[in-house]
Structures are given as C-alpha cells and as structure tokens.
Amino acid sequence: MIEVESIDKSFAGQRVLRELSFEIPDGRITALLGANGAGKTTCLRIVTGLLRADAGRVLLGGRDVAADPLLARRQLGVVGDREGLYERLTVKEYLTLFARMQGLAGAALRDSLQAVRDELELGELWERRTRGFSQGERMKVSLARALVHRPQHLILDEPTRGLDVLAARLLRRTLLRLRAEGTTILFSSHVMSEVAELSDRVLVMAGGRIVGSGSPTELVEQTGSDNLEDSFVALAYGGGATRDANREEAPA
Amino acid sequence: MLGTGRLWCVLLLVFGGVLTGPAKAQTVPAGERCYLDGWSSALHCYRVPVDAAGRGDASGSVPGGLAVMVAPAVSDSGRDPLYLLAGGPGQAASELAPLLNAFRKVNRERAIVMVDRRGAGRSGAFRCGFERQMPSDLQQFSRRLADCYLQRADFAESLSSRQTVEDLERVRRYLGHDRIALWGGSWGTRTALLYQQWHPQSLSALVLDAVAPIDSKVFLAAGAAEQALQELARDCADDPECARFGDWKGDLNRLLDGWSDAQARAFPDPLTGVPAAEPVPRWMLANAVRAALYEPAAAAQLPYAIHQASRGNYLPLSGLTGLFINTADSMAMGLTFSVACAEALNRISADEVARDSADTFLGTAFYDLFHSGCRAWPVTAKPYSEPEPRDHPVLLISGAADPITPPVYAERQLGYLSNRQHLIVAGGGHINSRRGCIPDLIARFLNRPAEPLDKTCVADIARPPFMVDAFGPALGVKTGTKAGKQEMARD
C-alpha cells in the first residue's frame, strides 16, 4: 500500500506538484498516466524517497518514507531509467552486488538470484557484461535488480519504452504474476495502449495533480469518450488547464 | 576480482613490514662529525681506546684514544674500505685528507679510513718542540732531541711499526670491517707491507706509492737523490731552453763544495727577503736541493736556481726553499726518531753510508741528521723478520726521479709478492697518486685487482715546464722534444 498525502513540490520557484494525493492498493497494477512534464517522474522520485516533498508525506506500507528512507528502500523495487546499468559488471555480479546491498546473503541470496534468473530468462546473459545490451535485455536486467530482494512495492518509470514484442510480453507476464502475489505495482506511462492493457487502475496526472482516476473503462465512461486516449486528453487538457501549463510545470 | 578481504591482507602485510623494517641492529659505532683541512665534506671521527698492547703498561697509551677519521662511502655497496697510511715516519694520516680529492672515485663506493698512529697528528703528536723550524746546527738539534727523549723515554721506546700494525688491526675490528685495502705512501708503504706480513687474512689489496720495501734502507738517500738529479739533468738537456743552463749539475757540486760561512749567513730568507736569522749551512742547502726533487714542479725550477746561485744570485734558490716551509711542521719528530732509529738507522753500516754517499751532491748531509739524532735517541733495535711470500694484489707506483724511494726499490726488493703491478711515472717525484690518470688507475685496480691495468696513460704525465728565466717558463718556445702531451688536469 502506497499512500501519497497532499504533497507539494517546487523547483526553482515553479510548482511541479500541487497537493497531490492518491493511494495505490496492494495486489493491483496502477498506472500513472500523464503527458511529458506532467510531474510523473518527480512524483515517483518522491515516492521512492529520492526527492523530498516540500509538504505532505508518503507512506509505504503505513510508514513515512522521509522518516526512515532506508527501511522504505528495502521494501521497494524500482525500475528507473534502463540506461543506468554498470557496463563493467556482468549480470551476475550486478545482481549479486545489489542483492547484497539489500542485505541478502547466503542461501537466501542464492535462491533469489536463481529465481530472477529463471523468471526473467537471464540464463544466456548471466555471465556477460551489460555493455551493448539491447533495450529489452537492459529492461530484463533492471527488472531483475528491482525484484531480487522481493520488494512489497514495485515502481516502474516508463517500463515499456523501446521494448520489442518478446520483452514487452515478458514484462507483462511478470507484472501479472507479481500482482497475483499481492505486490503493489505503480508504473508511469504515456502510452495509452499499454496502460489500457496492463493496469487495473489509472491515475491521470496533469499540472501537478491528479485530474482523474479509475479503471480504464471507468475513465472512458466518466469522460464519455470513445477510448482511453480521448478520455486522457479530455482529463489532462480539457479541464481548464491549457497546454502552456505543461511547460510551466517542467522542473529546471 | 579484488575483494575487500584481500585488500586488508595487503594492508596487514604493509604494516607488518613497517614494524619489522627498522629493527636492524647497528653494529658499527656512530662516529662524531668532524672535518680535516683540505677536504670540505664532513667525516666520521672516532676515538679508539688503546693501551700499551695489553701489557698493563701505560707508557704507550694515548690519552683519549687513537684518532680515527672515516670518509664514508658516498653510496655504500659493501666494498672493502681503503685505509690510508702516512709516511715519515712521523706524518699523520689526517694530513692526507687532501688526497681524498683525488680519491673521489674510490670514495664513491668505499669508505676511506685515516688512522693517526700513536705519537702522530691527533693521536698525541710527539713533536719534541720542532713545530716551526729545525735548528741549523746539528749539535744543537741533537741536544734538544736528547732532552725530548729523556722526558718520554718509555713512550719513545713503545712506538714501533709492530704497534702501529696492531693498532690498525684493532681499528679494523672496531669499525667492523671484514677485510681492508691499504694505500701507503712513502714510509706508509713500509707499514702496509708489514701489515701484509702480520695480518694477511685481514687484507684484500695494497696500493703502494713511493715504495719503501721491508729490506730497503731508505735513509741511505744520497744515491737516490743523485739519480733523481741526473734524471732532471737529462730532461733539462732535452729542453732547448733549459739546455742553455749548461752544466748546472756541476755548478751545484762546486757551489756545495765551496759553501762558506759567509755565504751561509748571507743566504736570504724567502719570507722576509733579508738574510736569514739562522745561517744556512752546507748540509741544509744540500737537503733543500734534495727536498726540491720530491716535487717535479719545484724540481723544474732547480736548474735555473742553481745556475743563478753559481753566479752569486741566491734569491731563486732561497725562493725554492720557501716552497717547503709549510710541510716542515707536519712531522712529529719524536715519532720519526723512535721508529727510524729502531727500525732503519740501526741496520745501516758505515761502509754502506760511504758507498751510498760517494760521488753525490748530497753526501751524508741527510744521513748525518738521522745518525746524530739517533745517538740522542737510544731506543732498542726492532728488526723485522724476512718477508714471507704473499699473493695479495699489489699496485706499486714509483716516480722515475724520486730522490728517496726510486723505482728500483719496488723493482728489486718485492720478489716475494707474486701478484704485483708497477706504474713508473717518467720524471715523477715522491708520491704520484694525485697525478694524471693515477687516481683512476687506483680506483680501477681496487675494483678489479686481478686484471692487469692498461698503463699507457701514465706516459702522458709529464714534467711541469722548466723555469728558464726571471719571467718563468718559456711560453713562446717550442719545447720538449720527447715529452708528449702535458699532464692533464683532473677534476
């Protein structure tokens, strides 16, 4: 369970998040939908504790992230930007070291590594250094790193960008399995089709706040649109907010 | 993979190294910092306690101990140190410090050790009050000597080559030296040869300059001096400018033969320019000429000086004696006579004196000084035994015109040394270790004593130019028909 309670965030005097509040329930896949610059990444960084909110708080499993960030990070798996791999480490080293940083050791470490290796089909990549990996391979390694310590909460920032069909299918399959295990999953995206296909619930962000929420079908119904894309446009740009507001919201 | 565990191991090793590193025992005592005239770098000075060879007799002891001065090797690579033995007998090794300038190359890898023997230099110099000038009257000289002897007869009796050699051996052990090389100059060669006889196992190599072999009778100097003068005359005759002085050697003999008291009193003092306070008798004049032959630069001025003196101008000859004023006070006369009388003069018979002095300019002028001195200095004879064969590498150096230790000494009396090489410097005087390429040859010999030296460069050492007139050497005349290159400056 992730609870975001009226957080505010400004960069260089420009307000990026305005009293943002939402809840992400366990065992569900929630999509954070918004245009580029809507504040999605800032929002996710506050949830992961990388950034501090100016006001409000974030609770992870009922605990304040800002109060005990280290504890929060142990319950959190994050798939951020996939460029962030260490090219001089092999997949095995990479996953081993990050698992150890998460506190895994001994048999638990071995089992966890084995599990992500099988689940994300990393066998062939296992002993290779990550330099020159494809986008799909990078996503698999990043996801494996995020999952290796079996976090209760999984946060993914635009996970499907640049993925080929097989990798996207593997991602979907994994997320669905995690949902079945009761993991709290939050991912950001601006691609309507994947949001429609994957998410149980959609949060539409615009101008630093949530402008709509519900299941994809509910959203379509609410806005009276034909599809999710139309309803997103209606929610993000129709509700009085102008396109110019987006630029204004972009942090420095 | 570079694990953290291994990193700690590395650190542990490093720290372990530090802890065990400096814990090396220092066996050689640390000397005091000191200096000697003629050498600008600091030396290590030691005082090595000695008593009268353990006989419980304090007569031979030196208050404060034996003065030992060490010029440490610039970069110590464990080579045998070189000990310098001074001449006389009566000269102090510490007076040899200027020699270090020539021995720089040797000193790079070897310590150079100077030990002032008992009764010399800093080891309680036994001077008898002859610091400044010797009296010109031989009888007066003997009287003063006798007084000096009576004051310290036991000490005089205790001084000997044997004692010096044993002291050297003691110093060697004190400094922790395994084996040593010796450089001996003049009488120092005698000490070195005796050390070789008595402590062959402590010795690695010998360098002997102006060799006084164990059997030689160096106080019979008239023949050698005459020989040196003839060498000089021969070289002078080869020089067109010097040849103009004609029979200056004959002039010298005539001058000495006819030397009168009036002349002795009129002889000018080279320092003040007025007639000397003490007259200069014949024996002293002859010895002054002999002394000039020690040094080729001085010898080169003899033909002109004698030529002038034979014509009544004694100034050049007087100026020449001025060259030796500073060297006179380096001898500790008490030590000189203790050793010379006990180990040299007593071996010389009247017949030998007569034979040696016949037909020489010097005659008995040199011998008489010691002969009369030894009568006032009644130490017991301390003969050496016949030298035994030795196979240490030995480098012998002689000056062809040396008036006291001519090359024949080294040629004829060292047959018992199976491993010797001899350098003869043409026109060379007494002590040639500083000249031309000799320092390099010594360094090479010490480093590779087994290899025969290439001696060709010795021929490049030539006499300094003759003084031909009041203006000095003839710069504008082509001279030296046989002399090749002039002596080259080192350093």
Added chain:
Amino acid sequence: MMAIGKFSARRMAALLHKEMLETWRDRRALWMAVCFSLLFPVMIAGSTTFFVKKHAEETTRLALLGAERAPLLERRLQSDTLQVDALEQGEPRALLAGDYDLVLQVGDDFASDYRNFRTPQLYLYVDSSATAAGRAERHLQERLGSLQQLVAGQRLVARGVAPQLLAPWKLQVRDVSTPSGRGAMLLAMVPGLLILTLFVASLATSVDTSAGERERLSLETLLLQPLPGWQVIAAKTLSVASMGWLGALLAITAMVALMPAMPLAELGIQQATTTAGVITMGLVLLPLALLVAVVQILLALRSQSFKDAQTQLSILQLAPVTLLMALDMSRVQLADPLWQLVPLVGQQQWLKALLVGDEVSLPLVLAGSAASLSLVVLAVLFGARALRRESLLGAL
C-alpha cells in the same frame, strides 16, 4: 542493534566491492594511472643520467689563433675537458658559428711582451648567447688560472720570494651537507610529483564514479539502495583512493628501483632511501590519497557534466604543485611542526625527509595523518549531504 550494524557493514562491503570492481575494470583509468606513475620516475632517472653523462663527457672546443707564438700555452691549456686546436688563421665569428665554443687569440707580440714582463693580451672570443658559453669559459679560466699560478709562482721564486706570500691565508671549506642531503636538491621535486601522481592517477576514476555515474544514470539506482549517503561517498572514496594510492606506490617503487641505476654517487649523492622508508612513504601517502579522492569526488559531483568535471579536476591537480611551489618560493619556514599538520605540506615534508633517509617524527606523522583523515571524514559527511541535493539527479 548488533544485527543492524552487521547488516549495514555487509551492505557497505557489497557497495565497496561494486565500486572496486568498477574502478579496477576501467582500463582507461588504470592505464592513465600506471603510465603517469611510471612516467616521472623514468623521466627523472633518464634526465639525471643524461645530465651526468653530458656533464662528464662534454669537452669544450677551443680554437687557438696564433698558437705558434705560444706553443707552451697550447700544451698547458689542453685537458680532459678542454680540447685545444691550434689554427693558423680563422675568423673568430665564423669559428664560433662552427664547431668551436671559444676562440682564443694570441697577440702578435705575445712572446716578447711576456719575456719583457709587459703583460701581453690574450683575446677571448665568446658567444655569450650560446648555451655552452658559460661552461666553456669556466673550463678555460680553470686551465689559464693554473698556468697563471705556475708562471707567477716561478717568477716569485726567481726573486727569492716564497710563493706562499701570495696566499696570506687559506680558506678551508667545510660543507655541512650530508651525502644524502645533497640528493635533496635533485630529489626535491619528487615529493611534489608523488603527490601530483595521486591526483592524476585518481582523476579518471573519480570523474567516472561520480559525474560519470550520474551521466550514465546509474547513480539514481545506487541511491535507491538501503545504504546511508556517507557509505556511498566513503565506498567511492576508498575505491578512487585505491587507484591513486596504487599509482603513488608504483611511482615510489619505480623511483627507488631506478635509483641504483642513476649515477647518484658520481654526483656525490648517497642513496639513502631504506626499505622501511619506502613503506613509510606509502603509508603517509594513504591519508592524502583518501583526501584527494574525496575532494575530487565532491568536485566532480558538483560539476555540470562529465566533461566539466574533467576540466575542473585537471585544474585542481595543478593546485598541489602550485601550492608547494609557492610555499617553496615564499621561503616559508616549513620546519615548524604546525606546518606538518597541514595536508599536502606535511606529506611533502615527510616524503622529502624519507627520500634522503632522514628521520621523521612519528608523533608528527600520526598527528598530521590524523588531521588529513579528519578532513576526509568531514568531506565524506559533506558529500553525504550533497547526495541529497536535487540538482544531483540531473535534468528530468
């Protein structure tokens, strides 16, 4: 509490392991460190050898014009270091432009003037703009001087004057330097270069691990791990310092290994560096290596980009050399123990002493190292705060 501490240490070990792997697998950085570390000892050894060889072998070439008027002069000037060629004729300027360092002209009336005590002139042509001019002139003056002394001595003797009258006293020089101390001049630059090696050897790594990691976007992932910020900075500092330190150790080892090959003894210099001294040198450099590393990391983290970081650190590496040179030139009395508490200065002083085999005061080394280390701690804590800065995460 124990469990948390243990876990934390284990996490830190994993982090350190990761940083070390990253650092030591960076071929480019490793090459740079190794090359620079070996470069300067080899250069010092090479230049010393070259200098001595040149110095020993270099002879001055003198053209003597009118030698037939003073043949003895020609022979007496000739020496190991002065090669005299007697020339019938020649134009001094042309000769100097050719092979000759000096041209000495003997005047027409030299011989007769000399004999008549009229002080004949010798004319020395020299090109003072030539590099060898000073040395050449010195060689000639030496030889002329000794000849002059010989002539003057003979003239005095000819007049019955002891030549020593011309020397009213004799100056005895007493050099208080030690043979190892004489090496200090030659080796004076070595401590500065060793410290520079620290900077250069850790430069690439420190940029890579901070600005590089930020630019490659992996820093964010790292910060999301349950590790406190100080551990991240500390792990990076350790790994960067390991590279810098290795470089410095390599340089010391190379330096000391090359010393026997250098003609130090010929310069009258004693090689006095001991094994314990070498190890101590390595140890005193360790706190400085850590300080350099953490300062570099902080600077690189502050900079806008990888390139910017490289530029900034390149400028930073001039700092120690400039500082040490400035201190040297201002003739600050560095013997004051307080100076040894100043990072860089302290290490430089200790290295200088250790290189020539002098003693260093253990309490001062410990105190100075402690001073450096506490700066490291402060910098790490400061860096931990810097990690929380939003700008660190870069453009969104």
